[in-house]
Amino acid sequence: MRWHVRRVGEGASHPGTSAGLPPRGYNRNTSVSPVAAGSGLSGEQRALLAAEHANMLACIRCGQCLTSCPTYVLSMHEAEGPRGRVAMARALLEGQLELTPELIAHERNCLVCDACSAICPAGVQMDPLQVALRAAMDSSVTRPPWQRLMRGLVFRQVFSNMRVFRSIVRLLWLYQRFGVQRLARGLGILKLLRMEEMETLLPRVTEDFLVPRGERYPASDGSREPLGVSFFAGCIMSTAFAEIDRGTIRVLQRAGCDVENTADQGCCGALNFHAGDLEGARRLAQRNIAAFEEDLGGPIVVNSAGCGAMLKEYAHHFRDDPTWAERARALSARVKDVTELLAGRELPMRRDLGVSVTYQEPCHLAHAQRIVHQPRALLRSIPGLELREMAESSLCCGSAGTYNLTNPVESRQLQDRKLDNALATGASVIVSANPGCLMQLQGGLARRGSDVPVKHIVELLDAATAE
Numbered sequence: 147m148r149w150h151v152r153r154v155g156e157g158a159s160h161p162g163t164s165a166g167l168p169p170r171g172y173n174r175n176t177s178v179s180p181v182a183a184g185s186g187l188s189g190e191q192r193a194l195l196a197a198e199h200a201n202m203l204a205c206i207r208c209g210q211c212l213t214s215c216p217t218y219v220l221s222m223h224e225a226e227g228p229r230g231r232v233a234m235a236r237a238l239l240e241g242q243l244e245l246t247p248e249l250i251a252h253e254r255n256c257l258v259c260d261a262c263s264a265i266c267p268a269g270v271q272m273d274p275l276q277v278a279l280r281a282a283m284d285s286s287v288t289r290p291p292w293q294r295l296m297r298g299l300v301f302r303q304v305f306s307n308m309r310v311f312r313s314i315v316r317l318l319w320l321y322q323r324f325g326v327q328r329l330a331r332g333l334g335i336l337k338l339l340r341m342e343e344m345e346t347l348l349p350r351v352t353e354d355f356l357v358p359r360g361e362r363y364p365a366s367d368g369s370r371e372p373l374g375v376s377f378f379a380g381c382i383m384s385t386a387f388a389e390i391d392r393g394t395i396r397v398l399q400r401a402g403c404d405v406e407n408t409a410d411q412g413c414c415g416a417l418n419f420h421a422g423d424l425e426g427a428r429r430l431a432q433r434n435i436a437a438f439e440e441d442l443g444g445p446i447v448v449n450s451a452g453c454g455a456m457l458k459e460y461a462h463h464f465r466d467d468p469t470w471a472e473r474a475r476a477l478s479a480r481v482k483d484v485t486e487l488l489a490g491r492e493l494p495m496r497r498d499l500g501v502s503v504t505y506q507e508p509c510h511l512a513h514a515q516r517i518v519h520q521p522r523a524l525l526r527s528i529p530g531l532e533l534r535e536m537a538e539s540s541l542c543c544g545s546a547g548t549y550n551l552t553n554p555v556e557s558r559q560l561q562d563r564k565l566d567n568a569l570a571t572g573a574s575v576i577v578s579a580n581p582g583c584l585m586q587l588q589g590g591l592a593r594r595g596s597d598v599p600v601k602h603i604v605e606l607l608d609a610a611t612a613e
C-alpha cells in the first residue's frame with residue numbers, strides 16, 4: 147500500500163503530541179486569533195484557511211467519522227482520516243505545524259467524498275475545508291514544468307471554454323472510431339506512455355453533443371400543469387454522455403416538466419475547486435450564476451451528482467463576496483438532483499424491464515446532498531426491476547474527480563472493493579448517477595473482462611417510460 151504514513155510535524159515542530167495531532171484543550175472560542183508564528187504561511191494562505199477556522203473548531207474529535215472514511219478504512223492511519231485532517235489544518239493555521247510535504251500529501255489524499263461530513267454530529271464540512279486547504283497549499287506544491295503547463299491548460303483553457311472542451315472530446319471520438327485506439331493498444335504505446343490504466347477509464351463517446359442554446363422542450367404529459375425547469379447540461383455529461391443528457395430531458399418531459407436547456411452555461415468548476423484553482427473555479431461559477439439568472443427561474447435540474455453538489459456549494463464559496471453572495475445563494479437554492487425532483491412527480495411507467503440491478507451511491511449524492519432514498523424509490527417504481535443492495539454502497543468507488551489519476555493505487559483498491567461488492571449481488575446491471583462513477587466502474591469491469599453493464603439511473607427511467 148502506498149500511503150504516506152510519516153507523522154506530520156513529527157519532532158521539534160510539534161512536541162508532545164501523538165500521531166502528529168495538535169494537543170488537546172484548544173480554546174474553542176471562534177474569536178480566537180489564528181497564530182501565524184512558525185506556520186510559515188503567507189498572508190494569502192492564512193486568509194484562505196482562516197475562512198474555515200470556525201469549521202475546524204467545530205470538530206469535537208469524537209471519531210464517529212473514522213470508519214466512514216475510505217482512506218482511513220484502507221490505511222487505519224489517523225492522519226488519513228477526517229479527524230486527523232481537520233486537526234492538521236487547524237494546527238497549520240494556528241501555527242503548530244509547518245506546511246510539510248507529508249502534511250500536503252495527507253490532505254491531498256482526501257477524496258473529498260464528504261462521507262465524514264454526512265455523519266459528523268458537530269457539523270464539520272470537509273468539502274469547503276479541502277477547497278480552502280488546496281487553494282492555500284497550491285503555491286507550496288512542487289510540480290515539474292510540464293505538469294504546471296498541463297494544469298494551466300486543462301483548468302484555464304479546457305474547462306473554462308466549452309468550445310475547446312467539445313473539440314477535445316471530438317478528438318477522443320475520432321481516436322475511438324477510426325482504429326487509432328485499437329492500434330495504440332495493440333502496439334503497446336499506451337503501456338509505454340504509462341497511460342494504459344487511464345485509457346480504460348475513458349467512456350465510449352458520442353459525437354452528437356448536446357449544446358445548450360436556450361432551447362425549450364415542452365412537457366409531454368398534458369394532463370397536469372407543467373413545471374418549468376432549467377437543465378444543467380454539464381461539460382462531460384453534455385459531450386461524452388450526451389445521450390444520457392437527452393434521456394434526462396425526455397424523462398423530465400414525461401414527468402410533466404417544460405425543460406429549458408439554459409444558454410451560456412458551462413462547467414460547474416468542481417475539478418478546479420478541488421484542485422486548488424480557486425480563481426478559475428470562481429470564474430466558472432460566476433458564469434453559471436449569470437447564465438441561470440436569464441432563464442425562467444424554476445428548479446435547475448442536474449443529472450451529475452458531482453455537479454449538483456458543487457452548484458449547491460456556490461452559496462458557501464461566495465458567502466463573503468458582496469457582489470456575488472446573494473446571486474450565488476439564489477442559484478444554489480434552485481438546484482435539484484434529477485432523482486430529487488422526479489421522486490416527487492408521477493412518472494408514466496410503460497415497460498416492464500425484467501432486470502435485477504444494484505445501486506452504487508455516488509458520494510456527492512449520498513453524502514454531499516444527502517439524497518439516499520429518492521434514487522432507490524425511483525428504481526423500485528420501475529416495473530419488473532429488482533433492486534439488490536450491495537454492501538458498502540456509499541463507500542467511494544475511487545473515482546473522486548481526478549483521484550484515479552493522482553492516486554492510482556488507492557483508487558484501484560477502492561474500485562476493486564466496490565466491484566467485488568457489486569458483483570457479489572449477482573445483479574445484471576450496476577446503476578449509478580454520476581459520470582465519474584460510471585467511468586470508474588466501467589473501467590474496472592473492462593479490466594476484469596466482465597460484460598455487466600453500468601447505467602445511469604436516468605437510462606432505466608427513460609427505458610421504462612418510453613412510449
Ligand code: SF4
Nearest residue numbers: 205206208209211266
Ligand atoms: S465526526 Fe466530526 S466532530 Fe467527530 S471527529 Fe469526525 S470531524 Fe470531528
Ligand code: SF4
Nearest residue numbers: 215256257259260262
Ligand atoms: S472527505 Fe472522504 S476521504 Fe476525505 S476525510 Fe472525509 S471521509 Fe475521508
